[in-house]
Amino acid sequence: MSEVRDDDVQEFAALLRRLKERTDRSYGQLARRLNMNTSTLHRYCAGDAVPLGFAPVERFAALCGATPEERLELHRLWILAVAARQRSRTAAAEAKGAAVTPPSDPAPEPAGEPARDPASPEPAQRPWYRSRRLLVSAAVTTALLATLGSLSALPDDRAKGSDSVEAVDPPRTTEPDSPRQKSSKSPSPSPSTPSPSADGSKKPSAKATGDTDRPSNKAGKPQPSTGVPLTWSADSHVWQAGCGHDYVIDKPPQQVPPPPNPQDAATWAATMGAVHGKQTLVRVTVQGKSSTAVVLEALRVRVVGRSAPMAGTNYAMDNGCGGALTPRYFDVDLDKDRPVARPADGNDSGVTIPAMRLPYRVSAEDPEVLLIDARTVACDCSWYLELDWSSEGRTGTVRVDDRGRPFRTTGNKGLKNYAYDTSARAWVPWEE
Incomplete structure (x- = not known):
């Protein structure tokens, strides 16, 4: 048994x-x-x-x-x-x-009758x-x-599809059972509410923006949470395997300094007016503001500018590199009319790393990193991401971009290619 x-x-x-x-x-x-x-x-x-x-x-x-x-x-x-x-x-x-407890009476008891205590007319209790x-x-x-x-x-975390299309609504935050609040009006009168400005608009107080969640003094009820319950940061200068990346620069090789270290790539590219060539890898770190779970519902791509590929010269930050580790990522084809972020598996020395599929939970104790691999051949594209979230009955959308500006990726097909020769300390022509 x-x-x-x-x-x-x-x-x-x-x-x-x-x-x-x-x-x-x-x-x-x-x-x-x-x-x-x-x-x-x-x-x-x-x-x-x-x-x-x-x-x-x-x-x-x-x-x-x-x-x-x-x-x-x-x-x-x-x-x-x-x-x-x-x-x-x-x-x-x-x-x-x-x-440890041998029977005290060897005589068998009648079937169906409880054991009797000789000193008591009541039947003995059933053994524990x-x-x-x-x-x-x-x-x-x-x-x-x-x-x-x-x-x-039971809830099913996979109920919603992970592939998304462009949104038709602007970034938003909504509250359950209440109309959408306008930013020009404080949600409720308060002694801390500032007086109207010269143009008649009112600026919300710290409580109205949702930066702090404090108990309300009215009726002893807690004040509902407001504001965006998560924070994020984005780095668009991530190199493939830590060493491979192309930049398109409208300068001759004599005016371009040697490739930077990967951690200095953003400053180097801004100084050169460099644009990501063919591929942009964006690493987005998302974290909740408290221990309350925030569900990342969907990730969408919005292209806001599309033109012919940029003219210039393509500079490779490596002369061929690779690694055994390919992290999981979201694949984006910017040449599509309506590009979507599709989850893709990674690989670690032949072992598959399962793709991240939304919805996904984050909190202050459990941040998450999203890697977006956006590629183009035929356009000079400006784009950003929209990340839908939900928490405690509220929903909203945050815009993820390059410090207030769209990300930019241009095709580099047909351009002259240069790679840096460390022995000659110069950029030299290079064929892919």
């Missing part, structure tokens, strides 16, 4: 491991998002322990992108694993009780270990009946 019980626990643990392997996250990263110890999560996945409640298992399944069918199967296996562990403990307790076994069975049955009916309503 112990083998059957072990099989129940191991089958439950095996499904946990299969779900975990779908992600590129370590046990530590997953445990942090689940608010549990890394060793505890590892014991669950190894079959050394079974969680007493299904809530952490449900959160784990959602984080790993389990389908509704997989969540239902996970719950069934969890019920069996819990029951198996409880039966195992009860059997051990019974064996221990039998060893039998009562426990009955309670365990009742608890497992109750859990099964209470949860099976609700599993069909």
